[in-house]
Amino acid sequence: MIQRMMAWMLAACLVLPLLVLLLMSLARHWSWPALLPDGIEGRQWVALVADRTGLGVIVLRSAGMGLGVAALATVLGFVTSRSVARHRRRGALMTLLHVPFAVSPVVVGVSLLYLFLRLDLAGHVAGVMLAQLIFAYAYAAILLSGFWTARVQSLADVAITLGADPPQVWRRVLAPMARPLLGVCLFQTFLISWFDYPITLLIGESRVATLTVALYQYFSSGDTRLAATCGLVLLAPPLFVLAIQRRLLAASIATPWEAAGE
Amino acid sequence: MSERVAQALHVESVDVRLGTQLILRELSFSVDAHSTMAVIGPSGCGKTTLLRAVAGLIAVERGRIRLGLQPVGVAAAGGHRIVYLNQEALLFPHLDVFENLAFGLRVRHVAEREIRRRVALLIAQLELSGLELRAPHSLSGGQRQRVAFGRALAADPALLLLDEPFSNLDPDTRASMQELFKQLAALHGITALFVTHDLKESIRIGQRFALIRDGRLTTYADLEQFCADPSSGVEREAEFWRAFSRRSD
Numbered sequence: 001m002i003q004r005m006m007a008w009m010l011a012a013c014l015v016l017p018l019l020v021l022l023l024m025s026l027a028r029h030w031s032w033p034a035l036l037p038d039g040i041e042g043r044q045w046v047a048l049v050a051d052r053t054g055l056g057v058i059v060l061r062s063a064g065m066g067l068g069v070a071a072l073a074t075v076l077g078f079v080t081s082r083s084v085a086r087h088r089r090r091g092a093l094m095t096l097l098h099v100p101f102a103v104s105p106v107v108v109g110v111s112l113l114y115l116f117l118r119l120d121l122a123g124h125v126a127g128v129m130l131a132q133l134i135f136a137y138a139y140a141a142i143l144l145s146g147f148w149t150a151r152v153q154s155l156a157d158v159a160i161t162l163g164a165d166p167p168q169v170w171r172r173v174l175a176p177m178a179r180p181l182l183g184v185c186l187f188q189t190f191l192i193s194w195f196d197y198p199i200t201l202l203i204g205e206s207r208v209a210t211l212t213v214a215l216y217q218y219f220s221s222g223d224t225r226l227a228a229t230c231g232l233v234l235l236a237p238p239l240f241v242l243a244i245q246r247r248l249l250a251a252s253i254a255t256p257w258e259a260a261g262e
Numbered sequence: 263m264s265e266r267v268a269q270a271l272h273v274e275s276v277d278v279r280l281g282t283q284l285i286l287r288e289l290s291f292s293v294d295a296h297s298t299m300a301v302i303g304p305s306g307c308g309k310t311t312l313l314r315a316v317a318g319l320i321a322v323e324r325g326r327i328r329l330g331l332q333p334v335g336v337a338a339a340g341g342h343r344i345v346y347l348n349q350e351a352l353l354f355p356h357l358d359v360f361e362n363l364a365f366g367l368r369v370r371h372v373a374e375r376e377i378r379r380r381v382a383l384l385i386a387q388l389e390l391s392g393l394e395l396r397a398p399h400s401l402s403g404g405q406r407q408r409v410a411f412g413r414a415l416a417a418d419p420a421l422l423l424l425d426e427p428f429s430n431l432d433p434d435t436r437a438s439m440q441e442l443f444k445q446l447a448a449l450h451g452i453t454a455l456f457v458t459h460d461l462k463e464s465i466r467i468g469q470r471f472a473l474i475r476d477g478r479l480t481t482y483a484d485l486e487q488f489c490a491d492p493s494s495g496v497e498r499e500a501e502f503w504r505a506f507s508r509r510s511d
Contacts, residue, residue, distance in 0.1 A: 154352055157319055161346040162366040162417045172369065176356040 018235070024228035045229065055214065055226075059233055062194060062211040065125060069132050070190035074182055077140025077189075082174075084141060085148035094145065097138045108134070109202035116203055123205040131203045132196055136189040143185050147178050187241050194238065269330040269420040269453060270295045271316065276325035278308070278315045284477065285311045289325070291472060291481045293421075298447055298454040299481075300468025302461060302494070307474045309457040313423045316455065317346045329420055345419040349426040351406035353398035359409050360385075360394040366417025384412040387446060404435040411443070415450060422447075422454040428463070440466050461495055 024030065025045065027037030084093045100108060112131050113122060121127030152174070159173045175182070197212040204213070211234045218227035271293040278286040285308045293299045303309050314320045316327055318334050327334040329344065345366070353362050361368075363384055367377045385391055388408045398406060407427060414422055424443075428436045440463060447454060456467050464471060471488040472481045482488040489496040 151352075154348065154350070155354060157317075158346065158348070158352050159354075159365070159369075160319070161317055161344060161423075162369065162413065163343065164365075164369040168369050172365070173354060177354075179356075 018232070021228045021231050021235075025225055025232055027225060055230060055233065058209050058211055058214050061125070061209065063237070065129050065132070065210065066190045066193040069129055069136050069193040070186045073133055073136035073140040073189040073192075074144075074185045076137050077185065078144050078178065078182065080137070080141040081144035082148055085145055086153075094142070097141050100135050100138045105135070105196075105198045106202070109199045112199075113202055122203055123207045125204075125208055128200050128204045128208045128210075129193070131199045132193045135196075135199075136192045139192060140185050140189050143188065144178070144181060147181050152177065190241075191238055195234070271421055271453065271455065272328040273316065274326050274328070276315065276327060277323040278311055278320065279323045280311065280320070284323075286315070286474075286479070287477045289479045291479060293453060293455055293470070295453050296451045297469045298452070298456050298467055299470045299472055300464035301455060301457045301472045301474060301479070302459065302464045303457075303474035305459060308477055309459075309474055310425055312474070312479075313346060313425050313455065313457055316421070317344050317423055319346070343418060343420040345414040345417050345422055347410055347414050347422065347424045347427045349429045351398070351403075351410040353401075353406055353409055353413075355398055358395050358397055359390060359401070362398065362409055363412050363416050365413060370417075380416055384416055387449075388412045388442070403431050404439065407431065407439055408442070411439075411446070415446065415452075420453065422452050424454060424456045426458050426460075429458070429460070436463075443467065461499055465496075 023037055026040045026042060028039035028041045030037035084090055084097070087093055109131065112134075116122040116127050116131070119127075121130060155173055155177070156169050159169045164172060195212060196210075197216065200208060200210050200213055201216075204210075206213070211230060215227055215230045215234060218224075218230055273289050273291050276286065276289040277284060278289075289312070291299075301309060301312065311320070315322050316334065321335070334344065354365065357365065360381060363381045364377050367380065372380075385394060388411065390405065390408060390412065393401065393405065393409075398409070401409065407430075411427070428439045431439060444467065446452070456464070458464050458467070465485065465488075468485075470482065471485065471494075472479050473488075473491070473494055475493065480491070480493075482491065482494075488494050492498075
């Protein structure tokens, strides 16, 4: 009974904010202290679909940046994590990978801004992506380092003795085995870019408009309906991928060979 | 079955170091083509290190290893058709039985029809019929070892290195796998280095014998010489069974 109540309370904590955002985006007029809005209209959503707000372009830009950062970070992180796992100073290298997360993103952003200004990367999408990649790449290398167990190395050795060259070992053995974890990594690094605000604002110099930057601008301007719409759009892709990722997570946590004790 | 050229293994004055420790010193021996040398030694004596060095997976500090006339080394690991069989089957978990067996043929870009023919033959020889599409995790221990063995044979090895491959199996399965190995080794003309800590297994499997102790290897020309050496443990084992037999009488 208590467990069921706790589950419902947890669900309510997760679902209610989303419902409030949805109501805010649909409200014709909603002022305090009313519990519910005066009326419902879909004006903001129609404007979004017709791209009269310019939000469509912003969504596409954010998605493109997120996918680009995720793909690069995952590939580079996968290769790096293997080198780190086999290195004599594995512990020191892992500590180094945690450094971007030990420092505030604002501090990192300000530190990078001077360099990016000199390199003419500030204010450009490429510059923002490069800055986000620093965090995403380090995260990917940390996440994927858990893949490189002694058993995986033994399987790679078996492949070598069976005649596979290094690219074949990666393509036919390592990448397929790592597929579930690579999927999780792609998703997580996508979120790092998708939800990023401080780095985008600093390095982008307010000229690179992503969903998070737009959301803050709408709130600052007092357009709560557009801000709520923007917030829901921000949450939609991760919620969708989360539903799919549950299957990937289950595969990476309990793979059949682990379950069989092989 | 294949056009494999017989190769003899020559190990000449080899030292192998792992980290700061010299595991094997001044190893010198040969394995004739088409024959099996059984290498016996206690746990931790360097048997696996020996096999990994011969496979080219770790570098030797001194000396050289040749397969026929070709030197074996880390840089060329995989290029000499030296296949390593672990005590764990180490099947590729994302491939079914058929694809595991075919792996060594696919990486060498063998034609699909030839792959199907050779794998079908192996499946019949290894009594794996009906298991072609099964995932490795759904197989028994004995079945996995047969698939691992078949995968090694399919790769057409010039030399097969077996690292206690049957040690995880129950006694009956182990005995049947030993017999299967002998049959297929004879059928395929395999050159093999078979490492074990089990004296009986070494005697069943080997045609020549070697003993590793304190990092050094002693070879014996035949079973008689091997049994005659007190340090091989054969006499001790025989005495145990004689005493057991007297107690039972």
